[in-house]
Amino acid sequence: MKILLQFPEGLKQEALAHAKRLEAEGNEVFVSASPNFGACDLAIDEAKKIGAEKIVHFGHAEFHRVDFNVEYVEYRINASLDVLGKSLDALKDCKKICVLTTIQHVHQIGDIARFYQENGKEVVLNRPNGFAKKEGQLLGCDVGNVTVLDKSVDAFVYFGGGIFHPLGALLQTSKPFFIADPFLNKVERIDYMRDTYRKRSRGKMLAALNAKTFGILVSTKNGQYNLNLATLLKKRIEKDGLQAAILVSNTFDFDSLNNMLEFEAFVNTACPRIAIDDTERTRKPLLSANELMEVLKMQEEARMTQKHRASGPS
Numbered sequence: 001m002k003i004l005l006q007f008p009e010g011l012k013q014e015a016l017a018h019a020k021r022l023e024a025e026g027n028e029v030f031v032s033a034s035p036n037f038g039a040c041d042l043a044i045d046e047a048k049k050i051g052a053e054k055i056v057h058f059g060h061a062e063f064h065r066v067d068f069n070v071e072y073v074e075y076r077i078n079a080s081l082d083v084l085g086k087s088l089d090a091l092k093d094c095k096k097i098c099v100l101t102t103i104q105h106v107h108q109i110g111d112i113a114r115f116y117q118e119n120g121k122e123v124v125l126n127r128p129n130g131f132a133k134k135e136g137q138l139l140g141c142d143v144g145n146v147t148v149l150d151k152s153v154d155a156f157v158y159f160g161g162g163i164f165h166p167l168g169a170l171l172q173t174s175k176p177f178f179i180a181d182p183f184l185n186k187v188e189r190i191d192y193m194r195d196t197y198r199k200r201s202r203g204k205m206l207a208a209l210n211a212k213t214f215g216i217l218v219s220t221k222n223g224q225y226n227l228n229l230a231t232l233l234k235k236r237i238e239k240d241g242l243q244a245a246i247l248v249s250n251t252f253d254f255d256s257l258n259n260m261l262e263f264e265a266f267v268n269t270a271c272p273r274i275a276i277d278d279t280e281r282t283r284k285p286l287l288s289a290n291e292l293m294e295v296l297k298m299q300e301e302a303r304m305t306q307k308h309r310a311s312g313p314s
Helices: 008-025 044-050 082-088 105-117 164-171 192-207 227-239 254-258 290-312
Strands: 002-006 028-031 054-060 071-075 097-101 121-127 155-159 175-179 188-191 213-219 243-249 264-270
Touching: 002 008, 002 097, 008 028, 008 054, 008 121, 044 054, 082 105, 082 155, 082 175, 082 188, 097 105, 097 164, 105 155, 121 192, 155 164, 164 175, 164 192, 213 227, 227 243, 227 290, 264 290
Parallel strands: 002 028, 002 054, 054 071, 097 121, 097 155, 155 175, 213 243, 213 264
Antiparallel strands: 175 188
16 A cells, blocks of 8 residues: 655654554555644645555544545553642642643543542543544644633643643633643643733734735645635625735745735634744734734724714814
8 A cells, every 4th residue: 555654743753663664564655744733734635646545644633534544643642640749739729620631641531530539629521622532632723612611610730741732722711720741740820821812912903903905824734724714804804995815825934924015914714823823923913813803893993983083073
């Protein structure tokens, strides 16, 4: 069988070993050298170009169904649970908690929940509500049902390393939010980041308040493609007498976007994290669809105020 292997950045160092193993089984094996951002970013075009019959995608669980033969090889990490003991003091006033983690640790979610239950906590698990497939799983772009749980729990606990995955959930909740990092053996409360990102969002919208030309980003990645939304946003922008164009790419190069000087603001319809994580990489404001709608509302209110003043007594 002709196979294309695909790895996220952290696993590319294992590409040769897996390729040789599959070749020894009689397969013709190729390795994708493109950047990979998750299971939303399958190398389907590459596979079809070389005539591959299957993609073996390492490191992630299935994101959504595609019209191609894809084998997902999850990457599990058996991390130490010692850090959970350190979290008990931080959670001393929290009776009911929601536990979250990534696909690398979701097989440990039962042990994590059991630890907290044995220490007097009522535990609820984040449930899939979209692209995530497993109980307790959290994606950077899919926070499951945390918005609903926010009303009933006292705190959220993310078991894993880094801020990328829990950030999305943090921004959609209001309760105390903790990271229990098993690699640093450290517990950190990250509530303060909510205000930081809200201020950043407000700053972007104010910077785009006078924009009259918008570039709308559409990704061709299998799990990020949203031309329908981009088309609706373009029509909405033009309804207000403004100008917009849809910009298409598989992977957006921000230097290239910065060369598009005619656009006074950009609007993201690709991975939702682009409008959160990459805002400082563009010279012009980079808005989410919701932020765009708020900007258009603010512009309309400004026009109405000017019109009222112009028609008032001199």
